[in-house]
Amino acid sequence: MLDAAFITDDQALFRAGTYAGVRKPLLEASTLPPACYTSPAFYKREVQTIFMKVWNFIGRADRIPNAGDYFTLEFAGVPVIIVRGKDAVVRAFANTCRHRGALLAEGEGNCRAFRCPYHSWTFDIDGSLMVAPEMEQTLDFKPEDWHLTPIRLESWGGFIFINFDSAAAPLMQYLGDLPGKLASYRFEEMACVRRKEYELACNWKIYVENAMEAYHIATVHRSTLSRQKGKPSEAQPSAGEYCGLFKEHKGSRALLAGDTGFPEMDHLEGLPATGSWYPLLYPSTMFGCTYDCMWWLELHPMGPDKTKLIVGSCFPRSTVERADFEEVVQRYYKRWDISIPEDNGISELQQRGLASPFARQGRLAAAEPLVHTFGNWVLDRVLGVTG
Numbered sequence: 001m002l003d004a005a006f007i008t009d010d011q012a013l014f015r016a017g018t019y020a021g022v023r024k025p026l027l028e029a030s031t032l033p034p035a036c037y038t039s040p041a042f043y044k045r046e047v048q049t050i051f052m053k054v055w056n057f058i059g060r061a062d063r064i065p066n067a068g069d070y071f072t073l074e075f076a077g078v079p080v081i082i083v084r085g086k087d088a089v090v091r092a093f094a095n096t097c098r099h100r101g102a103l104l105a106e107g108e109g110n111c112r113a114f115r116c117p118y119h120s121w122t123f124d125i126d127g128s129l130m131v132a133p134e135m136e137q138t139l140d141f142k143p144e145d146w147h148l149t150p151i152r153l154e155s156w157g158g159f160i161f162i163n164f165d166s167a168a169a170p171l172m173q174y175l176g177d178l179p180g181k182l183a184s185y186r187f188e189e190m191a192c193v194r195r196k197e198y199e200l201a202c203n204w205k206i207y208v209e210n211a212m213e214a215y216h217i218a219t220v221h222r223s224t225l226s227r228q229k230g231k232p233s234e235a236q237p238s239a240g241e242y243c244g245l246f247k248e249h250k251g252s253r254a255l256l257a258g259d260t261g262f263p264e265m266d267h268l269e270g271l272p273a274t275g276s277w278y279p280l281l282y283p284s285t286m287f288g289c290t291y292d293c294m295w296w297l298e299l300h301p302m303g304p305d306k307t308k309l310i311v312g313s314c315f316p317r318s319t320v321e322r323a324d325f326e327e328v329v330q331r332y333y334k335r336w337d338i339s340i341p342e343d344n345g346i347s348e349l350q351q352r353g354l355a356s357p358f359a360r361q362g363r364l365a366a367a368e369p370l371v372h373t374f375g376n377w378v379l380d381r382v383l384g385v386t387g
């Protein structure tokens with residue numbers, strides 16, 4: 001539903017003037033209009049101008065450690081296969097058969113080849129067509145011309161990203177100075193120990209905004225995270241496609257107050273040695289990086305009011321090898337399994353409220369700088385100002 005007040009049609013939805021209030025400085029600014037969270041046209045434009053153009057985070061390479069290990073996903077409506085080759089290289093392919101387009105693989109597993117369930121065309125895990133039954137009479141048909149369509153995939157610190165745009169700049173250029181700021185966490189030496197999926201009845205931006213402000217902690221997490229102590233979090237300068245909060249404090253942020261956990265990493269330097277980092281890797285991945293571990297919140301947009309959330313938990317390999325790992329890690333899981341459903345619940349309530357014909361733009365608190373920064377980043381792309 002469009003905002004009855006002033007967004008009466010799709011033309012108004014994409015007119016820069018509609019967003020004059022959002023473009024003002026934080027303490028004068030309005031929030032994004034409700035239609036940005038509910039309109040199929042706005043969502044479609046986000047897919048075209050954001051998710052089809054940027055480096056989309058899709059998890060850890062250690063999810064598929066062995067040759068032939070694969071997983072599939074549907075990202076912003078595009079079916080993709082991620083597979084590790086015999087040469088140990090992780091590759092991405094469009095999950096659509098080169099014959100008549102059937103989905104080649106579903107779920108995850110290990111295989112030596114992908115055999116299409118329709119007519120048995122069979123593709124090697126490097127994407128080349130190995131077998132195409134009964135194609136001898138087809139004129140000028142050369143199997144080497146029918147490779148699976150590759151999708152760009154690059155990685156950093158053990159995390160993998162895909163990009164649907166062949167003209168996009170490399171991942172490291174996209175991330176800018178973020179890898180340097182987070183280098184001392186040594187993500188490449190971590191192992192992902194748990195990956196959990198949720199399906200949420202809310203727009204992807206609602207979840208990002210929630211993750212990037214601490215204003216709601218005293219209310220939504222009143223009996224859980226609000227008991228953690230420390231200075232207020234501060235928005236950090238960024239040179240790259242990210243923004244981030246840093247909070248100075250002592251003790252792991254991945255535990256509830258009163259719980260003890262694993263030893264802190266002894267190789268943290270600079271800001272990471274004094275608190276926790278919460279970067280948002282545009283458009284829709286949030287990291288929590290603290291003294292003893294990191295976790296990520298990865299969002300896959302599925303529609304204007306539907307989003308998949310994936311939560312991954314990573315610890316240094318030396319921690320994972322401890323004899324007491326399985327026992328102690330339960331305290332971390334408890335923290336995430338309490339706080340994440342709290343955020344999921346409030347996000348779905350916000351979506352329901354924003355879908356009301358009486359919903360209007362609101363104003364922002366000083367404690368919500370990155371809600372403002374993020375909304376303007378989205379507008380820059382959707383309205384075609386940059387990107």
Ligand code: FES
Pocket residue numbers: 097098099100101102116117118119120121
């Ligand atoms: S659609 Fe895949 S073999 Fe025919």
Ligand SMILES: [Fe+2]
Pocket residue numbers: 210211216217220221343
């Ligand atoms: Fe929260």
